[in-house]
Structures are given as structure tokens and as C-alpha cells.
Amino acid sequence: MFGWGCASSRGIRVAQDDTCYTSLMANVTISVDAQLLERARERALRLGTSVNAVLRDRLEEFAGGAFERNRALADLFALAARSKGRSQKRRWTREGLHER
Secondary structure: OOOOEEOOOOOEEEEEEOOOOOOOOOOOOOOOOHHHHHHHHHHHHHHOOOHHHHHHHHHHHHOHHHHHHHHHHHHHHHHHHHOOOOOOOOOOHEEEEEEO
């Protein structure tokens, strides 16, 4: 089934297939020096990314997303350290993991 649903707090509606999307993307317009933008595009190209991706990542860091992600990662490592499960230096192969 395909329809409209999940109106956001800003009244944006998202088409979905029985899934309520909780993460909406918004467009932002900024003004920057043309030469600055060209240098940013060139550097992003060398790094295999885009200016859009760089700005999105920096905005997330600025808003606190990186802190939350790092804290979750630290919690995961702490949980793994407390785990009683041990591989005992055993190594698996891709084929071995997929055997039935």
C-alpha cells in the first residue's frame, strides 16, 4: 500500500509504504564566497565525498550528534568487555559462517 502519512511537526508529509519515517531531511540554503565553495568542492572530490556530505557531518557534530554516537560506541565496547562470550582466538571463514 502506498499513501501519505506521518505528518511532521512542520506539517511536512512523507509518502511511504506502511512505514512511518521519523527522520526527515530538510534543505538549507547558505551564502558563501564562490572561490571558497570551489576550493571546498575540489577538496571534497579529492576525499571522495561531497560538500553537502561534509556540511551535513559538521552540522551533526555541531548539534551534538558526534558526542552521542561516541558515547554509544563507548557503551558498546564496555558491554563487550563485560560479556562472558569468548572466541578463544578462533577464526571463522565466510564460507563457514554461512554453512547450514
